[in-house]
Amino acid sequence: MGDPVKRSVAEHQRAVLAALEPLPARAVPLGGAGGAVLAADVHSRTPIPLFDNSAMDGYAVRRADLVGAGPDRPVTLPVIADLPAGTSERPDVGPGTVARIMTGAPMPPGADAVVPVEDTDAGTTTVTITAEPAEAAHVRRAGDDLAPGELVLRAGTRLTARHLAAAAGAGHGTLTVHPRPRVAVISTGTELVDPGTTPAWGQIPDSNSYLLAQSVTEAGGTPVRIGAVPDDEAEFARLLAEVSPDVDAIVLSGGVSVGAFDVVKAVLAPLPSMWFGPLAMQPGKPQGFGRLADGTVVFALPGNPVSVYVSFEVFVRPGLRRLAGDADPLPVLVDGIAEVGWRSPPGREQYMPVVIMRGGAGADRILLVRPSARRGSGSHLVGGLAGADGLARVSADVDEVRAGDTVAVLRGAS
Numbered sequence: 001m002g003d004p005v006k007r008s009v010a011e012h013q014r015a016v017l018a019a020l021e022p023l024p025a026r027a028v029p030l031g032g033a034g035g036a037v038l039a040a041d042v043h044s045r046t047p048i049p050l051f052d053n054s055a056m057d058g059y060a061v062r063r064a065d066l067v068g069a070g071p072d073r074p075v076t077l078p079v080i081a082d083l084p085a086g087t088s089e090r091p092d093v094g095p096g097t098v099a100r101i102m103t104g105a106p107m108p109p110g111a112d113a114v115v116p117v118e119d120t121d122a123g124t125t126t127v128t129i130t131a132e133p134a135e136a137a138h139v140r141r142a143g144d145d146l147a148p149g150e151l152v153l154r155a156g157t158r159l160t161a162r163h164l165a166a167a168a169g170a171g172h173g174t175l176t177v178h179p180r181p182r183v184a185v186i187s188t189g190t191e192l193v194d195p196g197t198t199p200a201w202g203q204i205p206d207s208n209s210y211l212l213a214q215s216v217t218e219a220g221g222t223p224v225r226i227g228a229v230p231d232d233e234a235e236f237a238r239l240l241a242e243v244s245p246d247v248d249a250i251v252l253s254g255g256v257s258v259g260a261f262d263v264v265k266a267v268l269a270p271l272p273s274m275w276f277g278p279l280a281m282q283p284g285k286p287q288g289f290g291r292l293a294d295g296t297v298v299f300a301l302p303g304n305p306v307s308v309y310v311s312f313e314v315f316v317r318p319g320l321r322r323l324a325g326d327a328d329p330l331p332v333l334v335d336g337i338a339e340v341g342w343r344s345p346p347g348r349e350q351y352m353p354v355v356i357m358r359g360g361a362g363a364d365r366i367l368l369v370r371p372s373a374r375r376g377s378g379s380h381l382v383g384g385l386a387g388a389d390g391l392a393r394v395s396a397d398v399d400e401v402r403a404g405d406t407v408a409v410l411r412g413a414s
């Protein structure tokens with residue numbers, strides 16, 4: 001049995017992204033749109049602000065009545081109305097009168113400036129004013145921020161808090177977005193038990209389904225964590241058929257190598273819509289990707305926990321981001337300096353879980369990295385994952401990283 005030709009990481013990333021496209025757009029209420037990618041440009045329905053209004057708690061005045069007013073020349077005028085924010089009143093402020101006004105209340109007709117309450121005696125029937133307002137002082141003009149029809153948000157924006165605020169202000173109660181992908185997570189392996197229960201001899205806790213479900217959430221998807229299932233082909237095939245109609249993608253772990261009980265490969269490899277093969281990668285060598293007969297996307301990851309973490313960051317997260325509508329979903333790597341050296345397998349692009357620290361001073365600050373697991377790169381070292389702030393990528397043609405070498409660093413979620 002010879003070693004099959006291995007696909008490179010970049011080739012597999014390309015294959016994954018080429019097979020996926022954004023989920024069909026739909027309108028969702030603003031409250032549920034956070035994190036989703038906008039599918040269409042959003043324009044303002046109204047001017048922002050909607051109407052001229054006061055920027056201060058104080059008095060809406062006619063400037064002409066207050067020419068020369070100051071601490072030594074107080075001017076006393078009658079207060080003809082009281083205008084809180086939200087008022088529907090539109091009293092005429094005639095010459096020689098003022099209206100008490102609160103921040104956000106519409107400017108009444110006739111008034112052309114606002115005097116803050118601090119420059120008055122705060123009277124409610126008459127008020128004594130001790131300052132001359134500048135032209136249009138403390139008046140927020142309709143349309144100052146945006147005119148009706150102006151572009152507020154561009155298609156392709158991943159909606160964060162500030163985007164939702166701008167959309168709300170522009171009069172939108174729903175937005176057209178690519179929905180978050182619903183993603184089932186299934187761990188395969190007869191040896192797996194629920195975390196927290198006492199494993200019998202030969203058993204271990206299922207860590208992968210927790211890693212993957214949380215990773216799906218952090219990638220902007222909605223996880224459906226099925227948990228661990230035993231290596232039983234009929235049972236596994238039945239579960240896939242049951243789960244797939246309800247989700248956009250399924251992420252599996254385990255059972256993709258060359259073992260005698262590799263259930264994922266046994267059930268899925270016969271499908272022409274699935275690809276299985278080794279990648280020139282460490283960890284994460286055995287992988288599968290494709291679609292079930294009903295079209296549901298499947299990522300079949302190797303079982304080792306570090307391989308799962310790496311495979312998610314390098315292939316699954318970009319794939320889910322593509323489904324979610326991201327135009328450019330591949331991770332951005334930054335340069336870091338290896339604080340210590342380590343070995344890398346020749347011919348395989350290595351992704352080493354690393355602790356990221358800051359070194360240097362001032363504007364010259366750099367990222368320093370060192371392996372997070374005591375024993376380095378083993379794909380079973382789930383404990384060391386806890387300290388991994390990211391992954392250091394080492395090219396396939398490098399077999400040793402020396403202290404001081406520059407490495408590419410993919411930062412993890414924090």
Ligand SMILES: Nc1nc2c(c(=O)[nH]1)N[C@H]1C(S)=C(S)[C@@H](COP(=O)(O)OP(=O)(O)OC[C@H]3O[C@@H](n4cnc5c(N)ncnc54)[C@H](O)[C@@H]3O)O[C@H]1N2
Pocket residue numbers: 187188189191192204205206207208209228253254255256257258259262283284285286301302303304305307379380
């Ligand atoms: N003869 C060969 N053996 C192996 C090869 C190979 O090329 N030839 N590749 C090795 C590599 S590399 C990897 S990675 C693993 C991948 O194997 P599988 O995907 O079939 O995964 P399993 O055998 O099911 O599990 C591997 C390992 O991970 C543990 N595991 C599985 N699921 C979980 C889980 N949910 N939570 C925690 N730990 C899990 C499992 O107990 C095994 O220890 O194959 C190598 N072998």
Ligand code: MOO
Pocket residue numbers: 281282283284285286302304307379380
């Ligand atoms: O590729 Mo495996 O994921 O090294 O451990």
